[in-house]
Amino acid sequence: MNYRLKIGQDVVTLEVGRLDETRSCQVTTGGESRSVTVKAVSPDQMHLTVDRQCFNLFLSPAEDGTWVWFNGKARFVQDADSIPRRKGRGLDDAPGEVTPPTPATVMRVLVEVGNEVTKGQALVVVSAMKMELTLSAPYSGTVAAVNTEVGAKVSPGEILVEIDRAAEGTDDE
Amino acid sequence: MFSKILVANRGEIAVRVMRTAREMGIATVAVYSEADREALHVLTADEAVLLGESDPASSYLNIDKIVQAAKDTGAQAIHPGYGFLAENPVFAKRITEEGLVFIGPPADVMANLGDKTTARTIMARSDVPIIPGMTASEADPDRLAVAAGTLGYPVLVKAAAGGGGKGMRIVWSEDELADAIAMAASEALAAFGDGSIYLEKYLDRPRHVEFQILADRYGNVVHLFERECSVQRRHQKIIEETPSPALTVDLRQRMAAAAVAAAKAAGYVNAGTVEFLLDRTGAFYFLEVNTRLQVEHPITEMTTGLDLVKHQIEIAAGEPLPFTQEQVFRRGHAIECRIYAEDPEANFMPSPGKILLFRPAEGPGIRYDHGIYRGFDVPVNYDPILGKLIVWAEDRTSACARMIRALQESVLLGVKTPVEFLLDIISSEPFRAGDIHTRFIEEHFAQWKPDTSTDDVAALGFVLNDLAGVRPALASQADIGTAEQQSPWQRLGALDLLG
Numbered sequence: 040m041n042y043r044l045k046i047g048q049d050v051v052t053l054e055v056g057r058l059d060e061t062r063s064c065q066v067t068t069g070g071e072s073r074s075v076t077v078k079a080v081s082p083d084q085m086h087l088t089v090d091r092q093c094f095n096l097f098l099s100p101a102e103d104g105t106w107v108w109f110n111g112k113a114r115f116v117q118d119a120d121s122i123p124r125r126k127g128r129g130l131d132d133a134p135g136e137v138t139p140p141t142p143a144t145v146m147r148v149l150v151e152v153g154n155e156v157t158k159g160q161a162l163v164v165v166s167a168m169k170m171e172l173t174l175s176a177p178y179s180g181t182v183a184a185v186n187t188e189v190g191a192k193v194s195p196g197e198i199l200v201e202i203d204r205a206a207e208g209t210d211d212e
Numbered sequence: 213m214f215s216k217i218l219v220a221n222r223g224e225i226a227v228r229v230m231r232t233a234r235e236m237g238i239a240t241v242a243v244y245s246e247a248d249r250e251a252l253h254v255l256t257a258d259e260a261v262l263l264g265e266s267d268p269a270s271s272y273l274n275i276d277k278i279v280q281a282a283k284d285t286g287a288q289a290i291h292p293g294y295g296f297l298a299e300n301p302v303f304a305k306r307i308t309e310e311g312l313v314f315i316g317p318p319a320d321v322m323a324n325l326g327d328k329t330t331a332r333t334i335m336a337r338s339d340v341p342i343i344p345g346m347t348a349s350e351a352d353p354d355r356l357a358v359a360a361g362t363l364g365y366p367v368l369v370k371a372a373a374g375g376g377g378k379g380m381r382i383v384w385s386e387d388e389l390a391d392a393i394a395m396a397a398s399e400a401l402a403a404f405g406d407g408s409i410y411l412e413k414y415l416d417r418p419r420h421v422e423f424q425i426l427a428d429r430y431g432n433v434v435h436l437f438e439r440e441c442s443v444q445r446r447h448q449k450i451i452e453e454t455p456s457p458a459l460t461v462d463l464r465q466r467m468a469a470a471a472v473a474a475a476k477a478a479g480y481v482n483a484g485t486v487e488f489l490l491d492r493t494g495a496f497y498f499l500e501v502n503t504r505l506q507v508e509h510p511i512t513e514m515t516t517g518l519d520l521v522k523h524q525i526e527i528a529a530g531e532p533l534p535f536t537q538e539q540v541f542r543r544g545h546a547i548e549c550r551i552y553a554e555d556p557e558a559n560f561m562p563s564p565g566k567i568l569l570f571r572p573a574e575g576p577g578i579r580y581d582h583g584i585y586r587g588f589d590v591p592v593n594y595d596p597i598l599g600k601l602i603v604w605a606e607d608r609t610s611a612c613a614r615m616i617r618a619l620q621e622s623v624l625l626g627v628k629t630p631v632e633f634l635l636d637i638i639s640s641e642p643f644r645a646g647d648i649h650t651r652f653i654e655e656h657f658a659q660w661k662p663d664t665s666t667d668d669v670a671a672l673g674f675v676l677n678d679l680a681g682v683r684p685a686l687a688s689q690a691d692i693g694t695a696e697q698q699s700p701w702q703r704l705g706a707l708d709l710l711g
Contacts, residue, residue, distance in 0.1 A: 066675070087672060144592065
């Protein structure tokens with residue numbers, strides 16, 4: 040059984056053998072093969088013995104992946120082959136869109152439909168946990184739609200301002 | 213003594229105040245907003261009153277509603293926590309006028325200390341050292357040069373209308389002064405429409421060292437030693453400790469005396485904190501007085517054994533301080549790390565969301581003051597502080613080691629936190645050496661990235677979780693029922709076919 044796992048920007052590949060009666064299996068990663076024994080301490084806690092080294096891990100499943108805690112490091116682990124590719128969900132999936140990086144409240148909307156905007160121009164100011172964040176134009180163009188208003192609660196992936204991209208060559212990308 | 217108090221705050225500090233009240237046999241009233249219906253402070257109190265909508269103006273900053281809640285529930289006193297209305301003299305005055313007791317300093321003392329210029333004047337009168345600087349703006353370069361000479365280089369050229377570092381210049385020697393004045397003035401003119409400037413003594417990488425004060429109504433003032441709060445990001449403290457690694461016995465004595473003098477000069481009553489900047493030569497300067505319980509108060513509690521909230525309540529009830537300065541002792545070393553919902557990899561961007569797992573560390577010398585539980589949704593409306601992890605040990609080295617263990621063992625999943633960042637700071641050489649200052653993070657950790665060298669352990673956890681059926685990691689919540697009805701062997705067989 041082969042796994043391709045996405046952790047942050049990295050992809051880790053693991054080859055895992057059959058789990059035997061002692062809940063042990065062989066795991067190969069980076070060309071090295073090791074014997075791993077697993078014990079579920081509780082639904083959240085897992086004890087792993089890798090060769091003779093012991094690790095306590097804590098796990099919490101979430102949408103699209105699993106949070107794993109190990110020694111103060113929290114990692115979001117995803118099966119790289121089954122990461123949903125939904126349009127406009129999260130920052131990674133929507134580069135260059137005007138969307139808040141965190142759930143937030145809209146404080147000010149600085150543009151209207153039809154406005155010409157230049158790359159980097161401030162479009163919307165949102166506030167999250169007492170911190171104000173300015174969302175700016177990812178490229179130059181014309182404002183095609185404003186999908187929010189002052190006071191609105193917004194989340195990552197929601198496109199707050201849509202911009203018709205200006206003809207190529209006007210950007211300094 | 214009061215029989216019931218209202219806590220006009222939320223989160224970890226509200227829970228912390230209620231704990232002491234309960235130990236004192238005092239009933240507690242929580243107030244809350246729509247967003248906090250299921251917040252821990254609401255679940256902790258004996259009674260809870262809904263104030264209104266989630267925005268602070270309709271809830272935690274709404275003086276009328278809070279006063280009404282106190283009257284409706286028969287609370288005799290109000291503890292403001294920190295933040296929100298804690299340092300609002302209008303709130304303190306109103307509470308007194310309504311025949312209730314504000315657990316904090318008198319409104320006029322708070323107003324005086326809240327005004328920077330008034331506070332400076334009060335301190336200067338009592339020989340508390342203040343950061344030397346000009347009191348009015350000046351345009352004449354010759355007079356500025358004379359002033360700079362008197363202050364001693366380096367000096368800071370500042371815009372009178374200033375803010376955000378605009379129009380600010382550090383000048384290391386006299387020959388740089390004329391240029392710096394011209395540039396600062398033109399920058400200030402462009403930014404604020406006002407080019408007036410003034411000079412202040414520049415402190416190179418100072419430390420932030422503060423003294424805890426307790427004062428009763430009868431003129432008794434004691435200090436409970438210092439807290440070193442130099443490790444800051446965006447001018448906000450993230451690691452605090454006591455004792456400060458920088459203070460000698462003599463310096464501590466002089467700073468403590470200045471802090472007590474400052475409290476007396478201001479007519480201070482209740483718990484307060486006198487903040488100083490300490491420069492590399494051992495010179496210290498008054499910064500401000502925080503007229504409230506500080507976020508970092510637990511490290512003082514851990515080392516002195518005193519409950520600051522208990523003493524706040526007793527002082528507010530009119531009781532004299534039950535001990536003198538000579539009876540205050542300190543033992544060992546305490547460190548606090550603030551646990552915020554924020555992403556240290558993305559410029560400390562707030563990270564609200566649902567707490568999926570929370571399991572604080574246990575064992576000797578560990579205290580976790582927090583306002584969360586598994587399943588709690590951290591609202592976007594308020595400060596991102598989730599809690600504070602505090603450790604005590606016999607010396608600084610042991611306290612650092614204990615903090616590392618406590619951070620590693622305090623599982624918190626679901627929102628981003630700076631735990632890994634804090635671990636790296638406390639493990640770092642300059643922190644271990646006690647060589648900290650207010651620009652410490654900019655200097656040593658500006659480009660911080662998490663160490664991914666043990667990420668294969670997390671990957672292993674994911675895989676074994678999936679294989680051994682500890683919990684079906686890849687299944688959606690709706691599928692969990694069916695997955696649990698299969699034996700792991702059936703599931704494993706299916707997986708092997710796929711593999």
